[in-house]
Amino acid sequence: MYNLETMEDNIYCIEKEDSNPEDYLIYFKDYYLPIVGGKAFLLYISFKNMLNQKISEIKLINLLSLSKNDFIYARQILEGIGLISTFKNENNYLILLNPVLPPSVFFNKKHLCSALLSALDNDKKEYERIVNKYKIKYELNNYENVSASFLEIYNIEMKKEDDNKYRISLKSDNSENNFSFVIFLKKLKKNSQITPKMLKDSDQEKIEYLANLYGVNEEEMARYIQMFFNLLDKEHPINYDDLEKEIIKNSSVCQIKLNNIDNNKTKKIKTNNELIKYYQSITPINFLRETLKGKEPSNFEKNIIMMLSNTYHFTNDMIVAILDYALKKDKNRLFKNNIEVYSDALIRNGVNDIYSLLENLYNDNSIKEVYKEKNEIANEKMKTEEQLTLFDYNDNDLNVVLPSDDDDFDI
Numbered sequence: 495m496y497n498l499e500t501m502e503d504n505i506y507c508i509e510k511e512d513s514n515p516e517d518y519l520i521y522f523k524d525y526y527l528p529i530v531g532g533k534a535f536l537l538y539i540s541f542k543n544m545l546n547q548k549i550s551e552i553k554l555i556n557l558l559s560l561s562k563n564d565f566i567y568a569r570q571i572l573e574g575i576g577l578i579s580t581f582k583n584e585n586n587y588l589i590l591l592n593p594v595l596p597p598s599v600f601f602n603k604k605h606l607c608s609a610l611l612s613a614l615d616n617d618k619k620e621y622e623r624i625v626n627k628y629k630i631k632y633e634l635n636n637y638e639n640v641s642a643s644f645l646e647i648y649n650i651e652m653k654k655e656d657d658n659k660y661r662i663s664l665k666s667d668n669s670e671n672n673f674s675f676v677i678f679l680k681k682l683k684k685n686s687q688i689t690p691k692m693l694k695d696s697d698q699e700k701i702e703y704l705a706n707l708y709g710v711n712e713e714e715m716a717r718y719i720q721m722f723f724n725l726l727d728k729e730h731p732i733n734y735d736d737l738e739k740e741i742i743k744n745s746s747v748c749q750i751k752l753n754n755i756d757n758n759k760t761k762k763i764k765t766n767n768e769l770i771k772y773y774q775s776i777t778p779i780n781f782l783r784e785t786l787k788g789k790e791p792s793n794f795e796k797n798i799i800m801m802l803s804n805t806y807h808f809t810n811d812m813i814v815a816i817l818d819y820a821l822k823k824d825k826n827r828l829f830k831n832n833i834e835v836y837s838d839a840l841i842r843n844g845v846n847d848i849y850s851l852l853e854n855l856y857n858d859n860s861i862k863e864v865y866k867e868k869n870e871i872a873n874e875k876m877k878t879e880e881q882l883t884l885f886d887y888n889d890n891d892l893n894v895v896l897p898s899d900d901d902d903f904d905i
Contacts, residue, residue, distance in 0.1 A: 509632045511596075518594040524624055525600060528613040530575055533560060534568040538577055541591055551587070575606075597628035638777070646790070673705035674712055681716035688723055692731065700734055706793050707800070708741050709830040770848055773811040773818070778802075781814045785821065798828055806837050811848050816840075819855045 527535050536558060549557075555565045572578045576595075581588040600606055614620050651661045675698055679690050693701075705715050722737045724730075776784065778799045782791040791799075802813045820833050836855070845851045 507632075512598050512628065512630070517596075521594050521596065521600070524627065525597075525610055526575070526577070526594065529606075529609045530571050530577075531568075533564055534571040537565070537568045538572055538591075541578065541589055545591070575609075598630070601625060601628070673702055673710070673715070675702055678705075678712040678715055681713050682719060685716060686720045686723075687725075688720065692723075697732060700732075704734070704738060704741065707797050709794060709797065710741060769852070770811070773814045773848060776814060777810055778813045778817060781817060785826075794830075795828055798830055798833055801830070802833070802837065806841065808837075808851075809848070812845075812851050815848060815851055815855065 522535065522538070530538075537560075540554070540558060551565075555562055558565065560568070569578070569580065573580055577592055579590045579592060581590070595603075595606075610624075611618070611621050647664065649663045651663075678701070679693075682688050683690070701715060701719070704710065705712075710718070718737055718740060719732065721740065722732055724732070779791060779796070782795055782799075783789070799813060799817075802808050802816060803810075808816065816833065816836060817828070820828055820836060823836075824832055840851060840854055843850075843854050845854055
């Protein structure tokens with residue numbers, strides 16, 4: 495059940511990556527300065543303040559109040575630690591400033607970590623204090639990387655006149671909103687005394703959200719609003735909690751006691767069945783993208799995935815199997831009501847894994863055989879290297895998992 499009064503169904507937790515350019519001085523102070531020393535630090539800051547400028551070596555040495563030997567040694571320290579690169583022709587030096595490494599990179603380079611520990615006189619407590627300061631504070635184990643890729647946002651076309659050049663253009667928004675608020679208002683006005691002026695902008699947002707979430711069309715939503723509209727309450731004329739309960743009540747979902755499955759993530763299992771391997775190798779959203787040949791699934795289709803995950807608590811591989819079955823059964827179309835019927839039947843039959851799900855959907859002898867043998871497969875030693883392999887997710891489908899603390903800062 496979503497809190498529609500506050501629209502708190504999606505919560506954004508904002509964290510910061512450790513490679514922000516503005517942090518370079520903090521990083522430098524904490525784990526570069528002990529290694530390079532004050533003179534090299536002064537030279538690096540001077541270089542940063544003189545970007546795109548020319549200055550003679552003597553003038554720069556006098557400006558920094560350094561001896562020539564100190565200046566050259568400080569420059570070489572910066573070169574050795576990787577903070578600058580120096581190039582020379584007949585009369586000129588070209589200094590290229592390299593970025594200060596963020597903690598996640600610095601503390602995974604053994605030579606830099608060793609140099610820092612040595613610069614701290616092998617004071618392990620001080621070293622651990624610095625390391626702990628920059629350990630990643632957030633965990634991504636329970637998150638899936640849903641960031642859009644470049645190819646999802648941009649079209650790339652080769653120019654006909656030149657095979658080595660490409661035209662890159664931003665894709666238009668191809669998301670589909672299956673619910674029309676304008677048509678809804680017409681239906682509402684036709685069948686009731688409720689006028690558009692009685693609804694606020696926040697009401698429109700909540701109505702559209704519920705309609706797309708549960709697949710309610712304009713006429714049905716008009717009927718629901720008419721049922722739950724209180725003309726006497728000018729501040730909050732619609733009770734959205736009761737409205738949502740009524741929508742759920744009229745779906746077949748509420749008739750079943752849901753067997754909650756602990757985790758929606760697909761679990762790695764040993765299997766020789768190619769169909770199960772495929773279902774485990776792809777996420778539901780990528781399965782639909784593949785089925786639609788790269789086209790982005792509509793909001794309606796995404797809401798079906800959300801329903802199978804949040805309402806029925808099916809794991810990802812089970813959701814893919816249900817979508818695949820529904821597409822085959824309904825001639826490459828997804829019908830929410832039909833998928834609810836399939837899902838309700840699965841719940842009634844106590845389905846709780848991919849084996850029993852396929853057995854119930856297809857009633858196929860080969861699937862039954864796999865299901866009967868699953869315990870033997872799990873306990874029996876595999877005879878070949880292929881059988882021993884756990885079938886991993888594709889990289890794009892993995893929940894992004896940070897390395898353990900020890901791995902992050904391995905010396």
